Amino acid sequence: MGSDINVYGMARAFYERYGVKSTAYASVQFAPTKYSKIVDVETFPGFNEDPGFIENMTKIAKRYKNLNKKAILIACGDGYVELVSKHKSFLQKTFVVPYIDYTLVQKLISKEAFYKIADQYQLPHPATKIITKADYQNGVANIEVPYDFPVALKPSDAVEWLEIKFAGRKKAFRIKSRAEFDDIVAKIYDNGYTADLILQDFIPGDDSNMRTLNCYVDQHHQVKLMCLGHPLLEDPTPADIGNYVAILPEYNQKVYQQIQHFLEAIHYTGYCNFDMKYDRRDKTFKLFEINLRQGRSSFFVTLNGYNLAQYPVEDYITGTLKDKPTVYGNQDPKRHQLWLGVPVKVFKTYAQNNADKKRALELLAAKRFGTTVFFKQDFNLKRYALQKYAFYLYNGRFKSYFKENKGDM
Template sequence: MKNKAVVLGANYYIGLSVIRCLGIYDIPVVAVDYSKQGTYGFHSKYCSERLIAPHYKKDSEGYLNFLIDYAKKQDKPPVLFPCADPYIEFVDKYLSTLRQYYLITQTEQGLYTKVMNKDTLNDLALQHGVLVPETVEIGDENFKEKVEELIKFPCLVKPTDSPAFVSTFRQKLFKVYSMEELESAIKKSTDANLHVIVQRIIPGFDDHMHTFDAYLNQNAKVTHWTTCQKFRQFPINFGASVYTGQKYFPDLYEISAKFLEDIGFKGFAEIEFKKDASTGDFYLIEINVRTTNLNSLLFKVGLNMPFFAYSELTGDPVESYAIKENTNLVFWYAYEDILAVREYIKTGQLKMSQVLKSYFKPKAYAIWDWKDPIPAFAFLGQLLCKIFKKIK
């Protein structure tokens, strides 16, 4: 009997992609969420079990006990796949306990949090010689002078705890154009008990955003990797990938692999960089320490990251390899890309002819899959219900 794979989060396409990546190998996949509403991942034919658990934040102790009780009933320890940042934070908080019952790629408690937190990530990057955008702390001496001389306007007000910030404001950051706007953004954040930093905007359009996507084994060595280039994001300019292509950038491997190995990282990681349009330097923006939005693209180019993790943790590791060529494949999240395109055109950043030309590439879809179509119809149903409610 195979170890089960327990996937935390089925209400977004990241969880759905993990379910599919494992299910195609007849691995028993257990999808866990706190509600049936909106969990279109539950509709995948690759789900062997669908479980409703207590809310990970509202009842974290109940959620922990739920996971422990489930694991205790299994013949073999399940492999745990947290598929959103709040689940990562939960797993990191209870890592020593969960590892008694589950197989988990990360072994160092606190490392996930250290890498997700913008303050500690910046410190780690600088210690290891990786460029990060110039940053000023809110409590710094001569704060205003530093912002005006070092950062300059417009600039970014970014949270150190991204999941909490997004949960509060439904956006990843504030872009401000004056000292008055900066002070207002800082007040909003502090009133919500959220710590923020002020950062320089690296020049360049959204296609200057690049990613290094890798799996690191239990010896903290990069075994599988590729690089990608973003074309469009949503929200535009400072959002998540909605149209991104696999493209080989050897420089990113040289910067990223050594850094991840040096900090002892294990499991899947995606480093986001922005290439400075003026200097050509790559600046580290953030690291995703869970399966990425681009997982369906990685799978299609030959890198099934969830399966690599499952295989290694259950004693049958997959041979190392990397994608060192341009495949011309793109990831497409159609729903949000349509919203993004409207904003790009409205703000004059793209022309419709450029957008239409970009679509003539082979695609890896965020939700749609010919072999597993029902989740896409479930998602479409949810979308139509939202539209109907707004019209009503």
């Protein structure tokens, strides 16, 4: 479900492991999946919401009804996760649907609700205050900001946020003053957003303090894969802030055990992805959110030897996953590969100079790195030119936005 870089990464994983071509269904087609030999994309207007989604999936299901092979549904965006889980009882009559029920999705997909559950399981997260539309209507000047500036501000409802447009809109905001806070909150609600906002104590430090964890939990609610990534650089473009563009593999058994306990306790199923940041003030990793899908940059997992496609196949098709032990990724530094989502030059110019960058440069020098979209077995001139151009555009993005959105952190 979808057509972005996440979709291409999963299609590539299936192709590398099983030699099969994937079919993607989406409302529009994005550049990462264009001109590809490993994934076919079919688009349907309005497919990213009901009734367009279920109407088209009802027709699509008929194609697969009499096939001898099982087809696995993989949702590659928050909205698609919500739609697939909402219609799970219908979809699983035809497809393998490795997702939790809609009731649990509703508890986890909202950042606000996730923090409440995190508190129940002693999972650390940034100090948080919830702002409602009613708070704004009572006067933005009356909203208390209990943390020192800068502060972090982001929407609780990521799906609704996709539909909100205004000058200065960002995926998340780092706000430096009270005047800026009042202005941004007003713009958000005046332009149609209705859900809550999350105001948080800003955890100091550059992008290299982030971590991203991808997991797979089997149908028996046992964690089978955990692979931790250490982002060194994020996209500074307003609409894409928080999207990782350089990731080192990392091993941390304490983090693995903490998250494994949580996932098994709530009876999770399927892929998930956690974003967290190291807080040097109390030496803990603070969780930002759980994504109920593999991460956008999750191909770094497959790149490092843990093919994401094989887990649902072994779970639901061959039935061999149940008896396998949990894989705690990245224990052997000799196997580490650097994942990049930008040109090498951009990484070298903008990533913070530290020991982690030094390690990344060593991997680059040793040719131990890779990307999601540049795949030798899917080469043609049209595709290569498009992906090369998409990478080239990052030069301008970083030049325009890095200092404003990522400087002085």
